[in-house]
Amino acid sequence: MVTLQGTRPFVSGCRPEFGYGPLQSSKLGFARFSVGDNAVKNLGLCRGGDVRLRYSRIIIKAMEDSAAYLTKDCSAISGKDLQMMFGNEKSTNIVWHKSSVDKFDRQELLQQKGCVIWITGLSGSGKSTLACALSRCLHSRGKLAYILDGDNVRHGLNCDLGFKAEDRAENIRRIGEVAKLFADAGVICIASLISPYRKDRDGCRALLPDGDFIEVFMDMPLQVCEARDPKGLYKLARAGKIKGFTGIDDPYEPPLNCEIVLKQKGDNCASPCNMAETVIRYLEEKGYLRA
Amino acid sequence: MVTLQGTRPFVSGCRPEFGYGPLQSSKLGFARFSVGDNAVKNLGLCRGGDVRLRYSRIIIKAMEDSAAYLTKDCSAISGKDLQMMFGNEKSTNIVWHKSSVDKFDRQELLQQKGCVIWITGLSGSGKSTLACALSRCLHSRGKLAYILDGDNVRHGLNCDLGFKAEDRAENIRRIGEVAKLFADAGVICIASLISPYRKDRDGCRALLPDGDFIEVFMDMPLQVCEARDPKGLYKLARAGKIKGFTGIDDPYEPPLNCEIVLKQKGDNCASPCNMAETVIRYLEEKGYLRA
Structure with missing residues (x-):
């Protein structure tokens, strides 16, 4: 028995x-x-x-x-x-x-599968813009998505962390853990943060069942990001007022094997909507938009 | 303009x-x-x-x-x-x-309001049991709830924390911050942890808009909890093998002004379902079960 x-x-x-x-x-x-x-x-x-x-x-x-x-x-x-x-x-x-009640029940309720869409790339590469566009697209299809943004989480959960190497790693680890909880809740969790090191991203990937961690690389040239400089941080980094800034005096390690790469075609960037649609198509194909 | x-x-x-x-x-x-x-x-x-x-x-x-x-x-x-x-x-x-997309949009999608149900009480007072019953009840009504459990979160997000005073406080702070994110996502977040100190609980309450933090006190006598001793921890604490155990050699500060108190009536504990229904009635009255 x-x-x-x-x-x-x-x-x-x-x-x-x-x-x-x-x-x-x-x-x-x-x-x-x-x-x-x-x-x-x-x-x-x-x-x-x-x-x-x-x-x-x-x-x-x-x-x-x-x-x-x-x-x-x-x-x-x-x-x-x-x-x-x-x-x-x-x-x-x-x-x-x-x-x-478990993940399967919640997924049935929501008619979607919980997962983590991890958007990585340089500052100014359009991570937040994609995250917003994606959350709009998903919402308009009746899907529940939630954005975890590196900067925003630093105001709450990670307010005790600074910018030295171990704090940055811990920032990413915690966001990975929280993203995992959201995916378990059945939510399509969109994490948007520079996350420059492969090791940290792979650590977050390892927290989730195979397939449920969808890494999206915003493959924008440094020059484009620096020209945009939305927060004026590149200017500060070039002036030596910020140390260890990704792309300037700290490396960005591009993903070797990520699920989606979004890059500039010629001189034109795809619109946020087009980029979001690429991600949506992926989610659809992999069955994440149904229970 | x-x-x-x-x-x-x-x-x-x-x-x-x-x-x-x-x-x-x-x-x-x-x-x-x-x-x-x-x-x-x-x-x-x-x-x-x-x-x-x-x-x-x-x-x-x-x-x-x-x-x-x-x-x-x-x-x-x-x-x-x-x-x-x-x-x-x-x-x-x-x-x-x-x-x-914001909280209002997500609430409309889910037809509920995001909030945090914070279940506090001694070890063995029935917090997890209530959390499970509550999540079942809510799910059966088509509502999306998610349980954050003190012990479980310690295996992931809070795996770097021990049991000394500041680690315990940090454990609660982080769970409060994550619960806030879930509430913002539109989810009814059920946090179940001893959280013995008023100060820590009030800190979590302060993270949320008025009304959205619903504190549920499992008001069970120590003797009842100790007799249950589901994890054998009271026995270990009495034997001096665990130090600083809430209720034995560390205080539990009961809420002074919480939203819901669940207590034993005479010799009988209410069933988990009955307790869950008390909470559900509260949520219904306060409008959390509609958008």
């Missing part, structure tokens, strides 16, 4: 009765079973789908609710047991008690 | 053409005007509504977009000028360029 209690399965196309939950947290649910039990192998139904379960997540941790507990620790399950658990028989006696 | 560009007005019932935006950020829009201009007083249309504009917010800050700039600083506007700006004439020449 296998009892599962918690959230809906992580595996797409898999019925709640036969799978484990996404387990972003230690409190979402719990599983009680005897590994030797024949029934355990019936969990194998998940196999048919896109199996994204990780072994480390197989045991659902205890809920704060006093009724929940563990009977077995992850480390106590051998590879053979895991194989057993993902056999091919159909389950007949797995009981699933839905205990909370 | 007055040109306004940015988000929709903060003032309910006020048309975009005649008001200023909510300005949660420095990038949402900008205003260009000459204070002496007769037209400025026409902004007074906002007066008819629930005027929640703050003087400090009257000047919309520059956008990253290079077209935006300021012509006047807040400090340069006298009280008399402000009065002029909020006269009673009807505007004829104010142009509003909608530049972004």
